[in-house]
Amino acid sequence: MVKKRVHELAKELDLESKELIQKLGDMGISVKSPLSTLQDEEVERVMAELKDTNEKTSPSQARVTAPQAQVKTDKPREVKNNINQRKRSPERPRHHHDSRRYDRGPGLVDRVPARPPDRRFQERPLKVEPPQLPRVQAQQQAQQMVNKGQPPATRRTPNERKAQVSPAPAEISSRQPAKARPEHLKVPKVPQEVKAVSEKVRSDKTRGEKKQDREHTARVRDRKELLHETLADRKLRPLASQKKKAASEEPETKPAVEKKPIVIGEFITVKELAEKMKKSPAEVIKKLMMLGVMATINQEIDADTATIVAQEFGFEVEVKVEQDAETLYMQEPEDDPADLQPRPCVVTVMGHVDHGKTSLLDAIRETNVTATEAGGITQHIGAYQVEHNNKKITFLDTPGHEAFTAMRARGAKVTDIAILVVAADDGVMPQTVEAINHAKAAGVPIIVAINKIDRPDANPERVKQQLTEYGLVAEEWGGDTIMVPVSAKTRQGLEDLLEMILLVAEMLELKANPNRPARGTVIEAELDKGRGPVATVLVQNGTLSVGDNLVAGTTWARVRAMMDYKGRRVKKATPSMPVEVLGFSEVPYAGDQFFVVPDEKTARQIAEKRASRKREEEFRAAMPRVSLEDLFNQIQEGQIKELRVIIKADVQGSAEALKQALERLSTDEVKVNIIHQGVGAINESDIMLASASNAIIIGFNVRPDVNARRVGEKEKVDIRLYRVIYDAIEDVKKAMSGLLEPEYREVILGRAEVRKTFKISKVGTIAGCYVTDGKITRDAGIRVIRDGVVVYEGRLESLKRFKDDVREVMQGYECGLAIEKYNEIKEGDIIEAFTMEAVKRELA
Numbered sequence: 001m002v003k004k005r006v007h008e009l010a011k012e013l014d015l016e017s018k019e020l021i022q023k024l025g026d027m028g029i030s031v032k033s034p035l036s037t038l039q040d041e042e043v044e045r046v047m048a049e050l051k052d053t054n055e056k057t058s059p060s061q062a063r064v065t066a067p068q069a070q071v072k073t074d075k076p077r078e079v080k081n082n083i084n085q086r087k088r089s090p091e092r093p094r095h096h097h098d099s100r101r102y103d104r105g106p107g108l109v110d111r112v113p114a115r116p117p118d119r120r121f122q123e124r125p126l127k128v129e130p131p132q133l134p135r136v137q138a139q140q141q142a143q144q145m146v147n148k149g150q151p152p153a154t155r156r157t158p159n160e161r162k163a164q165v166s167p168a169p170a171e172i173s174s175r176q177p178a179k180a181r182p183e184h185l186k187v188p189k190v191p192q193e194v195k196a197v198s199e200k201v202r203s204d205k206t207r208g209e210k211k212q213d214r215e216h217t218a219r220v221r222d223r224k225e226l227l228h229e230t231l232a233d234r235k236l237r238p239l240a241s242q243k244k245k246a247a248s249e250e251p252e253t254k255p256a257v258e259k260k261p262i263v264i265g266e267f268i269t270v271k272e273l274a275e276k277m278k279k280s281p282a283e284v285i286k287k288l289m290m291l292g293v294m295a296t297i298n299q300e301i302d303a304d305t306a307t308i309v310a311q312e313f314g315f316e317v318e319v320k321v322e323q324d325a326e327t328l329y330m331q332e333p334e335d336d337p338a339d340l341q342p343r344p345c346v347v348t349v350m351g352h353v354d355h356g357k358t359s360l361l362d363a364i365r366e367t368n369v370t371a372t373e374a375g376g377i378t379q380h381i382g383a384y385q386v387e388h389n390n391k392k393i394t395f396l397d398t399p400g401h402e403a404f405t406a407m408r409a410r411g412a413k414v415t416d417i418a419i420l421v422v423a424a425d426d427g428v429m430p431q432t433v434e435a436i437n438h439a440k441a442a443g444v445p446i447i448v449a450i451n452k453i454d455r456p457d458a459n460p461e462r463v464k465q466q467l468t469e470y471g472l473v474a475e476e477w478g479g480d481t482i483m484v485p486v487s488a489k490t491r492q493g494l495e496d497l498l499e500m501i502l503l504v505a506e507m508l509e510l511k512a513n514p515n516r517p518a519r520g521t522v523i524e525a526e527l528d529k530g531r532g533p534v535a536t537v538l539v540q541n542g543t544l545s546v547g548d549n550l551v552a553g554t555t556w557a558r559v560r561a562m563m564d565y566k567g568r569r570v571k572k573a574t575p576s577m578p579v580e581v582l583g584f585s586e587v588p589y590a591g592d593q594f595f596v597v598p599d600e601k602t603a604r605q606i607a608e609k610r611a612s613r614k615r616e617e618e619f620r621a622a623m624p625r626v627s628l629e630d631l632f633n634q635i636q637e638g639q640i641k642e643l644r645v646i647i648k649a650d651v652q653g654s655a656e657a658l659k660q661a662l663e664r665l666s667t668d669e670v671k672v673n674i675i676h677q678g679v680g681a682i683n684e685s686d687i688m689l690a691s692a693s694n695a696i697i698i699g700f701n702v703r704p705d706v707n708a709r710r711v712g713e714k715e716k717v718d719i720r721l722y723r724v725i726y727d728a729i730e731d732v733k734k735a736m737s738g739l740l741e742p743e744y745r746e747v748i749l750g751r752a753e754v755r756k757t758f759k760i761s762k763v764g765t766i767a768g769c770y771v772t773d774g775k776i777t778r779d780a781g782i783r784v785i786r787d788g789v790v791v792y793e794g795r796l797e798s799l800k801r802f803k804d805d806v807r808e809v810m811q812g813y814e815c816g817l818a819i820e821k822y823n824e825i826k827e828g829d830i831i832e833a834f835t836m837e838a839v840k841r842e843l844a
């Protein structure tokens with residue numbers, strides 16, 4: 001006799017596979033998954049058991065089953081309620097199922113993404129069904145049934161099951177008022193400008209804020225402890241506590257206003273803090289001094305210090321950290337489990353080229369895309385839904401796992417189940433393995449579709465065998481991977497495949513809250529000549545409506561129109577529904593995640609801010625910065641085919657000579673391209689040019705000015721300074737052949753400006769200088785720079801402050817100096833002090 005699989009028996013008995021598994025467990029029959037087989041006697045036992053149960057409840061059962069035809073069409077909710085009541089029955093030992101479920105070794109359920117083991121069965125009885133009837137009405141009906149004495153139904157008819165299916169989007173929309181948007185779908189209004197969270201929002205602080213609050217409180221506590229230690233040291237603590245005591249003894253003398261919390265930002269000036277507390281700045285400064293903090297009236301103190309001071313004055317403090325609109329709306333709201341409703345699963349088809357992904361999808365949705373595709377290659381991705389057994393399945397037609405992973409790399413997690421298509425005649429191929437790894441990395445359950453079984457050379461067993469090497473072991477071989485033999489051509493096995501998808505989906509218990517602003521992912525997007533930017537998006541949570549404003553990546557949209565996968569206009573898109581959206585400002589990218597915001601202005605602002613941030617990042621990270629030290633590696637890695645150089649020299653002749661010498665260094669591998677040459681100091685515009693064109697700068701007898709140095713450091717531009725042309729050429733040559741091994745690097749210590757010169761006989765010229773930045777040290781190397789050009793390089797003869805010899809002079813001080821063997825120093829010259837620092841050599 002033929003053995004029966006659990007799901008087949010469940011079907012015969014009009015039970016969900018899960019319910020049957022539960023029942024079997026109660027009877028002590030252990031099964032792994034809906035695909036497990038049952039022995040004949042086990043089947044008989046189940047039948048007998050169910051018969052028993054039916055008989056026990058027969059008198060009233062008859063009443064329930066007889067008018068089923070009526071029940072299923074008219075009052076699905078009543079039946080459902082009964083089922084729920086039955087499930088809630090206390091005599092069902094839940095823990096028993098749990099332990100069995102998890103101790104049983106590998107089974108289908110074990111692949112369900114991690115969730116607390118005891119939640120699944122706990123939650124189920126509490127499951128709130130789609131709002132087929134208003135809740136109150138449903139409760140009344142349930143109550144009526146109880147009053148009538150109808151016992152809970154023990155079995156379900158197919159139509160009762162239907163009652164559990166989530167309502168079609170159209171149904172939902174028809175149930176909602178046509179114009180007025182439900183209150184819960186409205187996004188709370190938030191002032192436009194980037195602003196502190198208003199007091200009103202205080203009550204429903206976001207998690208991030210709460211965390212910040214906690215951290216702030218902890219910091220204040222630490223700081224307080226520290227300060228109090230300081231106070232104790234200074235014997236000031238008694239004073240502070242005495243004051244506090246005095247304050248607590250006569251609270252009524254305090255003005256009522258002190259009880260009101262004061263609101264501050266991350267920083268506040270002493271003056272502002274005083275004003276907020278209606279105290280004089282002197283009092284605040286005094287208090288700060290007592291706490292060991294010296295601050296002037298206009299000085300900013302941080303929130304932690306301000307909190308301590310305010311508390312000393314008896315004020316509560318509330319720190320409001322600026323939170324911009326983007327952060328506010330990007331945060332995914334937490335859903336109340338009661339608001340969650342089942343959603344269709346989202347399926348991605350993957351597999352090796354030509355194994356039949358497109359054909360399979362075609363066969364499933366009964367159209368034929370392959371014929372219209374150039375060369376039969378999948379050229380774009382789409383998404384569509386099919387319905388099987390009254391349940392929807394969303395298919396993403398990706399051209400393979402690359403797109404799937406590209407999306408994942410962008411943070412988009414859209415797929416619930418991966419279908420791995422393997423041609424039965426071809427077997428496991430390189431891209432099959434890649435697809436397996438990509439799906440596994442994403443933690444997505446895999447169902448294998450062994451395709452092309454109509455082919456005479458098809459060998460499904462070989463495919464199963466090959467797949468075991470990659471950890472996919474078929475159910476019938478004792479593993480936990482569902483493998484369905486199919487033929488996209490003859491449509492054989494397609495029903496089974498869909499059945500299995502629904503089975504896995506059922507185990508995943510996919511849910512979403514349709515009653516909140518939508519968020520989801522852009523699946524594909526293009527610029528349509530007639531319609532402008534068009535994007536196919538997948539709604540993953542909430543409901544997207546025409547007229548909604550959304551942000552997707554760096555673009556935004558006011559949803560002008562939406563089309564479902566069949567091209568029909570729709571007004572709303574519910575969870576797991578793919579729709580084409582019109583109204584984008586620009587074409588978004590596939591993988592961009594979108595979220596709805598309250599108005600167009602906010603959408604535009606967030607998108608523009610993101611776009612400018614992205615431009616900045618791109619500008620910085622456009623290319624790896626070229627540098628002589630790393631040049632050889634970059635050439636080797638093929639990152640650089642051309643060494644771009646900017647030359648700045650003291651005279652035109654030197655610049656030209658350097659240019660020609662460097663250009664002659666060009667090889668087949670890398671060409672030296674002088675993109676700019678000029679005379680004079682290296683300035684900011686040279687740096688910007690180098691940064692934008694990924695060039696290095698060679699300075700010959702010139703220096704970068706202060707701005708250029710600062711920007712150069714920020715932009716990480718390699719600036720090389722030489723006083724001998726030969727050295728410059730040698731360095732570039734060595735760098736190109738990987739032989740450049742810098743041993744010393746120049747470190748600029750500081751600069752001084754020559755304000756006055758004195759000629760003293762027998763001593764030479766003394767320069768009266770003012771140190772503008774850093775420091776000048778006695779033993780440093782020095783350069784004399786005139787109009788950005790190095791006129792002399794040498795050492796100091798003497799360095800004095802007034803009449804005393806000193807070792808160094810810091811920024812902001814004056815000094816007198818004389819330079820060894822150089823008396824041509826002039827007013828306005830810049831003296832640069834530098835040292836040579838040894839560069840650590842890294843071991844190869």
Ligand SMILES: Nc1nc2c(ncn2[C@@H]2O[C@H](COP(=O)(O)OP(=O)(O)OP(=O)(O)O)[C@@H](O)[C@H]2O)c(=O)[nH]1
Pocket residue numbers: 351352353354355356357358359360370376377378399451452453454455486487488489490
């Ligand atoms: N005999 C037979 N041929 C099939 C079956 N499924 C697909 N084919 C053929 O296999 C070839 C490749 O099918 P596609 O659906 O384009 O394969 P694909 O995996 O989508 O390929 P790419 O889009 O290039 O990645 C086509 O010529 C199909 O007609 C099948 O079940 N049986």
